[in-house]
Amino acid sequence: MTNYSFKYGIIGSTGKLGRDVNTILSENGGSPVLWFNRSGEYEIGKPDLLIDCSLPEALDKTISLAYKFNVPLIVATTALNEDQLKKLKKLGETIPVIQSYNFSVGIQILLNLVDKTKDLIPDWDVEIEETHHRFKRDRPSGTAKMIRNIFKDQSVNISSLRLGTTVGEHTVYFGGLEEVLSIKHTATSRKTFAHGILKAIEFSLNKKNGFFSFADVIYSDPGFQI
Amino acid sequence: MTNYSFKYGIIGSTGKLGRDVNTILSENGGSPVLWFNRSGEYEIGKPDLLIDCSLPEALDKTISLAYKFNVPLIVATTALNEDQLKKLKKLGETIPVIQSYNFSVGIQILLNLVDKTKDLIPDWDVEIEETHHRFKRDRPSGTAKMIRNIFKDQSVNISSLRLGTTVGEHTVYFGGLEEVLSIKHTATSRKTFAHGILKAIEFSLNKKNGFFSFADVIYSDPGFQI
Amino acid sequence: MTNYSFKYGIIGSTGKLGRDVNTILSENGGSPVLWFNRSGEYEIGKPDLLIDCSLPEALDKTISLAYKFNVPLIVATTALNEDQLKKLKKLGETIPVIQSYNFSVGIQILLNLVDKTKDLIPDWDVEIEETHHRFKRDRPSGTAKMIRNIFKDQSVNISSLRLGTTVGEHTVYFGGLEEVLSIKHTATSRKTFAHGILKAIEFSLNKKNGFFSFADVIYSDPGFQI
Amino acid sequence: MTNYSFKYGIIGSTGKLGRDVNTILSENGGSPVLWFNRSGEYEIGKPDLLIDCSLPEALDKTISLAYKFNVPLIVATTALNEDQLKKLKKLGETIPVIQSYNFSVGIQILLNLVDKTKDLIPDWDVEIEETHHRFKRDRPSGTAKMIRNIFKDQSVNISSLRLGTTVGEHTVYFGGLEEVLSIKHTATSRKTFAHGILKAIEFSLNKKNGFFSFADVIYSDPGFQI
Numbered sequence: 001m002t003n004y005s006f007k008y009g010i011i012g013s014t015g016k017l018g019r020d021v022n023t024i025l026s027e028n029g030g031s032p033v034l035w036f037n038r039s040g041e042y043e044i045g046k047p048d049l050l051i052d053c054s055l056p057e058a059l060d061k062t063i064s065l066a067y068k069f070n071v072p073l074i075v076a077t078t079a080l081n082e083d084q085l086k087k088l089k090k091l092g093e094t095i096p097v098i099q100s101y102n103f104s105v106g107i108q109i110l111l112n113l114v115d116k117t118k119d120l121i122p123d124w125d126v127e128i129e130e131t132h133h134r135f136k137r138d139r140p141s142g143t144a145k146m147i148r149n150i151f152k153d154q155s156v157n158i159s160s161l162r163l164g165t166t167v168g169e170h171t172v173y174f175g176g177l178e179e180v181l182s183i184k185h186t187a188t189s190r191k192t193f194a195h196g197i198l199k200a201i202e203f204s205l206n207k208k209n210g211f212f213s214f215a216d217v218i219y220s221d222p223g224f225q226i
Numbered sequence: 227m228t229n230y231s232f233k234y235g236i237i238g239s240t241g242k243l244g245r246d247v248n249t250i251l252s253e254n255g256g257s258p259v260l261w262f263n264r265s266g267e268y269e270i271g272k273p274d275l276l277i278d279c280s281l282p283e284a285l286d287k288t289i290s291l292a293y294k295f296n297v298p299l300i301v302a303t304t305a306l307n308e309d310q311l312k313k314l315k316k317l318g319e320t321i322p323v324i325q326s327y328n329f330s331v332g333i334q335i336l337l338n339l340v341d342k343t344k345d346l347i348p349d350w351d352v353e354i355e356e357t358h359h360r361f362k363r364d365r366p367s368g369t370a371k372m373i374r375n376i377f378k379d380q381s382v383n384i385s386s387l388r389l390g391t392t393v394g395e396h397t398v399y400f401g402g403l404e405e406v407l408s409i410k411h412t413a414t415s416r417k418t419f420a421h422g423i424l425k426a427i428e429f430s431l432n433k434k435n436g437f438f439s440f441a442d443v444i445y446s447d448p449g450f451q452i
Numbered sequence: 453m454t455n456y457s458f459k460y461g462i463i464g465s466t467g468k469l470g471r472d473v474n475t476i477l478s479e480n481g482g483s484p485v486l487w488f489n490r491s492g493e494y495e496i497g498k499p500d501l502l503i504d505c506s507l508p509e510a511l512d513k514t515i516s517l518a519y520k521f522n523v524p525l526i527v528a529t530t531a532l533n534e535d536q537l538k539k540l541k542k543l544g545e546t547i548p549v550i551q552s553y554n555f556s557v558g559i560q561i562l563l564n565l566v567d568k569t570k571d572l573i574p575d576w577d578v579e580i581e582e583t584h585h586r587f588k589r590d591r592p593s594g595t596a597k598m599i600r601n602i603f604k605d606q607s608v609n610i611s612s613l614r615l616g617t618t619v620g621e622h623t624v625y626f627g628g629l630e631e632v633l634s635i636k637h638t639a640t641s642r643k644t645f646a647h648g649i650l651k652a653i654e655f656s657l658n659k660k661n662g663f664f665s666f667a668d669v670i671y672s673d674p675g676f677q678i
Numbered sequence: 679m680t681n682y683s684f685k686y687g688i689i690g691s692t693g694k695l696g697r698d699v700n701t702i703l704s705e706n707g708g709s710p711v712l713w714f715n716r717s718g719e720y721e722i723g724k725p726d727l728l729i730d731c732s733l734p735e736a737l738d739k740t741i742s743l744a745y746k747f748n749v750p751l752i753v754a755t756t757a758l759n760e761d762q763l764k765k766l767k768k769l770g771e772t773i774p775v776i777q778s779y780n781f782s783v784g785i786q787i788l789l790n791l792v793d794k795t796k797d798l799i800p801d802w803d804v805e806i807e808e809t810h811h812r813f814k815r816d817r818p819s820g821t822a823k824m825i826r827n828i829f830k831d832q833s834v835n836i837s838s839l840r841l842g843t844t845v846g847e848h849t850v851y852f853g854g855l856e857e858v859l860s861i862k863h864t865a866t867s868r869k870t871f872a873h874g875i876l877k878a879i880e881f882s883l884n885k886k887n888g889f890f891s892f893a894d895v896i897y898s899d900p901g902f903q904i
Contacts, residue, residue: 104857105854106799106852106857109799112794116794121784125360125388125389125390127387129355129385131353159355159385159387161355161383163353163401164350164401164403164404165640165641166401173387174389174784175360175388175391176391176783176870177390178390178869178873179784179865180390180864181787181788181862181863182861182864183791183862184859184860184861186860187857188641188857191856192855223798330631331628331631332632335569335633336633338568342565343561343565346675347557392866400558402558402644403643403644404640404643405556405558405638405639405644406558406637406638407558407561407562407636408635408637409565409635410633411632411633413630414630414844415866415867417629417630418630421629421630577841581837581839609839611838612837613835614835615803615805615852615853615858616802616803616857618858627841627842627844630843631842
């Protein structure tokens with residue numbers, strides 16, 4: 001439970017992630033005052049911040065709301081293109097914008113462990129694997145691409161599996177002579193992302209402006225230093 | 227230990243599989259009398275049977291040796307093409323030919339379990355995954371293609387990972403609503419294939435002719451009926 | 453969506469499983485008319501059936517309600533003792549009682565595949581592993597014990613892992629010479645059990661009396677025959 | 679291939695590890711000149727170093743040979759007791775002694791990653807799992823105990839699985855809210871340990887005396903710093 005209360009607006013309030021975000025925020029001091037979804041737009045008060053859990057198609061609407069209310073924006077949308085990221089960076093000059101394809105703490109640790117490991121065994125083979133639900137829009141996942149970027153080598157192979165209602169699994173394998181080392185993260189519910197968004201909210205309320213990643217949020221905690 | 231002794235010829239005697247086959251056969255009554263590999267051909271006696279552990283390029287040589295000696299042939303070569311398989315079937319009219327991309331007992335069980343499972347939950351998502359060493363010639367593996375053939379659907383996705391010296395892993399995933407069922411086989415040494423080839427040898431010595439799979443070998447055991 | 457509507461009573465309505473059962477039943481024609489939980493008992497109508505998602509301590513209350521209303525009972529409680537199971541069997545002489553430690557379809561398939569596999573490779577080593585959330589009452593899980601019973605050998609080892617909020621994972625490993633075969637089931641949400649309870653409800657409404665397992669429910673479907 | 683040649687004595691030359699050590703050393707400049715095993719003792723020259731791949735019962739013999747020849751000693755024996763470790767430390771005052779329960783590079787990385795992770799998420803649940811062949815003497819494995827020591831908490835649970843001919847698998851799981859992070863190491867052949875012993879040999883030949891772990895060997899490489 002956060003020790004403060006806040007009012008929020010949510011774009012994509014009825015999607016898979018949006019519903020879990022509403023649940024977790026309401027358990028932690030948050031009250032929704034603005035919704036935007038397929039059925040329309042509802043506004044019952046001025047939000048302290050905005051959260052986008054929608055699809056890339058809704059980003060222009062999100063950006064116009066952010067300029068209108070001049071409050072922090074958390075963007076959890078997947079599969080944004082270069083042009084859309086540029087618009088968000090521009091927006092970050094005015095307000096705090098936190099954008100990530102993955103708001104789980106565990107993935108941030110995985111990214112860090114992979115970074116260390118690749119330096120220790122640079123000659124081992126690398127494979128990345130990600131599993132998600134069958135309706136996932138992008139392939140490979142944005143998180144898998146974040147992992148590949150660590151290697152600064154776009155030829156690293158990513159295997160994408162699509163299975164039922166799987167929320168999200170990412171594994172990085174390092175293969176040497178007669179041994180394999182792997183680092184795996186499994187998210188079993190979108191609530192884990194909602195908890196991360198809660199951390200991002202707390203971070204954003206203390207900023208004037210800027211374009212931030214979820215790593216910025218996590219590493220702003222002095223105890224979380226590798 | 228088999229309770230009989232036999233003389234064998236081996237094509238591809240110095241490859242990864244060939245060496246393990248020589249080890250296991252010599253522990254079980256086998257004596258090599260003919261070798262064919264990169265360094266040349268050696269013949270010190272007439273073989274009771276032939277084993278091909280080589281690459282597809284050597285198959286014509288193998289077939290000519292089989293016609294010459296008129297003895298059973300076990301083919302463990304990977305990545306044969308349609309034309310080569312046709313030649314082996316033709317050869318089977320004269321002698322016993324046993325051809326498989328995978329001589330492990332565990333894979334035969336996996337194939338059977340997958341076959342049963344697909345009938346029970348035909349509407350679940352399916353993913354196949356295989357991991358092998360980095361020098362593997364074919365992609366996906368012949369075994370992964372055998373698994374896909376069970377589904378009679380060439381659109382079933384196969385993810386291929388290449389890692390270090392991995393001998394062979396195959397996993398089939400079935401994804402439903404909020405649950406996943408998977409069946410996985412791991413071969414940790416080529417000796418497991420060599421043990422299967424030993425079973426195939428025993429089977430072949432009792433046949434006049436015919437073109438057989440390793441499943442034919444396994445299911446000829448009355449205790450092995452699903 | 454079932455093509456009928458029904459009224460149900462639920463014991464343990466506010467627990468982890470109870471809440472997901474309420475969600476799934478309400479999406480499929482069910483209306484709750486009786487609740488029993490820590491806060492008390494609420495009755496707003498006569499139920500067509502009863503569901504127990506509570507702890508073993510509540511079973512006597514459940515049984516008394518079942519006798520009172522004389523309607524089918526689904527028991528999803530974990531960790532029942534021999535005496536409690538005897539009472540439920542007795543109750544089954546009067547009404548339909550369906551009891552299982554695991555209402556997922558995938559686990560039923562796993563049980564079946566394990567049964568076939570153990571007959572094919574009786575000399576391979578066996579290991580059972582189960583992972584659940586840290587607050588799980590019983591250790592090993594009831595499902596793991598169901599799996600072990602297949603082997604008719606109480607010396608088969610079960611490893612129990614307790615991790616965060618894990619809903620339920622069960623794996624059976626078979627280890628041979630240089631190869632391992634494993635069958636794994638992962639439930640990622642209790643909704644998968646709620647879907648199974650929905651199947652059990654449909655089954656129960658056509659029965660006069662009897663004590664049934666979830667396997668009886670599943671195999672009553674003519675398409676589900678191994 | 680090392681760029682030097684050396685003569686070695688090996689205690690336990692015919693065991694599982696001993697045979698793979700002989701293979702890898704002979705491919706890298708090593709010549710055996712002394713063997714000690716069940717069949718007896720053979721000495722055809724003075725060794726430059728000694729390697730113990732035997733059982734704890736042979737350690738006294740090993741130590742007496744080390745004092746006799748006054749050369750470096752590598753100890754890869756499993757399941758030593760406190761008293762035996764004390765004797766080896768004493769011996770280290772005279773000659774270089776390198777002792778480890780696991781000579782793989784990958785396990786050293788796993789130990790390091792686990793150490794970092796435990797500091798970042800100290801409130802997550804921890805589970806350790808190890809799988810080895812059915813004839814393994816100790817339970818849990820020495821490596822699993824090395825991993826548990828990182829947590830400075832002997833109550834951390836270790837699950838031990840025994841399956842067929844499995845060489846060695848170790849996994850550490852961290853369980854949080856709706857997410858699990860795991861780090862896994864698989865050794866698929868004892869050759870991976872033999873390669874580590876080769877590194878330890880090179881390290882030992884440059885030392886006067888001392889009692890060292892395999893971590894000391896690995897981190898003596900300036901490129902291997904986390």
